[in-house]
Amino acid sequence: MAVDLKDPKSGFRHCDVVLFINEEVTRNGGGPAFYLTFRSRPWKDIEDGLKSVVVDAHVPRTIKRACAWSALALGVRVATRQRQKQIQRVQQLYSQVEEHEEATWTLATDIRRLREERDEVLSELRSARDNLKQVLHERDTLHRRLIEFELSQQLLAESQDADYPGTPPWSLIVKKHREALATGLQNGQYAVSPKKTQTAPITVLETLHEAEEFPASTM
Structure with a gap:
């Protein structure tokens, strides 16, 4: 057989x-x-x-x-x-296809998760940037006010000394502080930030100008 x-x-x-x-x-x-x-x-x-x-x-x-x-x-x-x-x-080919599909699905899930994490991080960074801008603005404002307050205290003290003999006239005091303030700002002594370099001198000079118009003798 x-x-x-x-x-x-x-x-x-x-x-x-x-x-x-x-x-x-x-x-x-x-x-x-x-x-x-x-x-x-x-x-x-x-x-x-x-x-x-x-x-x-x-x-x-x-x-x-x-x-x-x-x-x-x-x-x-x-x-x-x-x-x-x-x-x-x-x-075998079917098994490989299933493995590839599973790997593709896993990869797509990972990519979607990474995108969500990226968007979340970007949102946090934008929020932190806005907060930082606000903090810097408040810092510059407080710094400017502190400079103006210190200068006003100096003017007040010197105006009080003007009542004593030998004290320079009020106009000379104002002129002296104006020159000192301008020199300090040029040298960076009172510089706050690149964006705020002109804010402080304008405010303080205006204060000095007003003080010059109303001297201590009239007070």
């Missing part, structure tokens, strides 16, 4: 077909030798083996028929083996 009925790898599903092939092989004087020899070989080797039998003039025609039936059975076996390999390959 060439083809084993119990062989699941033979590729045949019906016992009647296998029995008929075995009968044809046996009836033509063949046996299981050809089938067993090429059972695990690729179709190229099977065809080459059948060709060597067919072209041999010394081999009887009946034996050639027996080998042809065995080659037919082997062709079904090869086709079944190839189909199983293709099924396994397709299953």
